[in-house]
Amino acid sequence: MTESKKNSSGGAANDDDADPEDCIIDEDEVDELFQQQIPTGVGEGDHRVFIVHPDVKWGSKKQHLTTAQLQMEEAVGLVATLQNWIVVDKIILSTKTPEKKRLFGKGNFQILTERIKSMPHITAVFVNVERLTSLTERELVEAWGVKVLDRYTVVLHIFRCNARTKEAKLQISLAEIPLFRSRLRNDLANMDQQGGGSRYIMGSGETLMEVQQRILKERELKIRSALEKLRRKRHLLRSQRKQREFPIVSVMGYTNCGKTTLIKALTGDARLEPRNQLFATLDVTIHAGQLPSYMTVLYVDTIGFLSQLPHQLIDSFSATLEDVVHSDLIVHVRDVSHPETENQKANVLNVLKSLQIPEHLLSSIVEVHNKIDLIHGYQPSESDALPISALKGQGLEVLKQRMESAIVKSTGKQILTLKVHLNTSQLSWLYKNATVQEVNVEAAEATALVRVIISTAAHGRFRKLFPVAV
């Protein structure tokens, strides 16, 4: 009963008649691009990590402290996701000068350096900022004598470990381009000190740097064009789904809140693999399931959210979220057993707004409170939220009912009872173009009363094709 497609749809309207042949990408080509990895050093061996969160004062004291704690909590979660990485210690340290080369004022920088030096067993410092400039990174490595990582590098590494499909691999390769570029700039600065960077390569008219920049540009174009092919393929799949009029339900929420587990419970799709890991799902995948009145819906499993996900990564991955804009309903899954569940909700809603999701979708979001099996006697504070346990299968029937009525409302579908003549193709037409809920045969008349969920457009077509049917 289940049907799964690797990629979701998206893309410009003029792709409608894209040739499927144009959308084929060679697996080896993608792997070749993916394997050319930037050597950040984060992938190798064990890591014993010290996490530093530079806390810039803003808002009320209480407000900024909660945010700093949430972000520190997330940094710990990120490190815990990686095999053989452990958090040795962590510190939230205030700074008034985050834009300075050393991020902190003199006093705090000294305290920090002494603390790091007193922990000879650590192998890396994870500075919990979106992105360190290459200048800052160099400065910190020199001062502390260990590897220095930022959020971008760590998240990218996690993504790299979890990438399975062509699209995820290409998105990661694209997100690595800025790292290559700043590495190149660094090398250029070093070489220029030795007078090497601007030397011409014999006979080519190009300097070594220019050659490397050109190779990088070519690589970027190759990745972008492969991604464009995949986008066209997604669009093709979407048009096919649209023709069959399956409503689309996008399941969204924080990373690790239980989206994949929920879709697995709703569809029984054994291929889904929920994991206790951040960013386990990196691709938008589609899974078919049925609602109580046998309406087939397609659930879209999406990449999870995280506060402060590096911007460039968001850019690459928001492409995979294009489909959400075209869905008929959004289900927002929350892990209510998580201490930061309220902050997480605010964050998800903010990101959804920034994805330019149409207002009618935002206002009809179904909020699901998951993992209630972990909280004794859980009562949601929001009156219209649905408490469930995706893992134990609790609350799923009520959820399905709610989704069904929301979809009927949002898609403009109606539930009608139509009289059909059994000696015509009316009934089989309805099976193909609408959701048949119930058939009551009047044998004597050779007719049947059929209860269907049908779109206004399909109902119009039905009346045109079979003018005598009531």
Ligand SMILES: Nc1nc2c(ncn2[C@@H]2O[C@H](COP(=O)(O)OP(=O)(O)OP(=O)(O)O)[C@@H](O)[C@H]2O)c(=O)[nH]1
């Ligand atoms: N106790 C409990 N655990 C759950 C429940 N739902 C999911 N989990 C667990 O939470 C972890 C994450 O589940 P996933 O379904 O992979 O979460 P996700 O939201 O898809 O995560 P990402 O793909 O990483 O964004 C897994 O270990 C699940 O077994 C639940 O209702 N109760």
Ligand SMILES: [Mg+2]
């Ligand atoms: Mg998942």
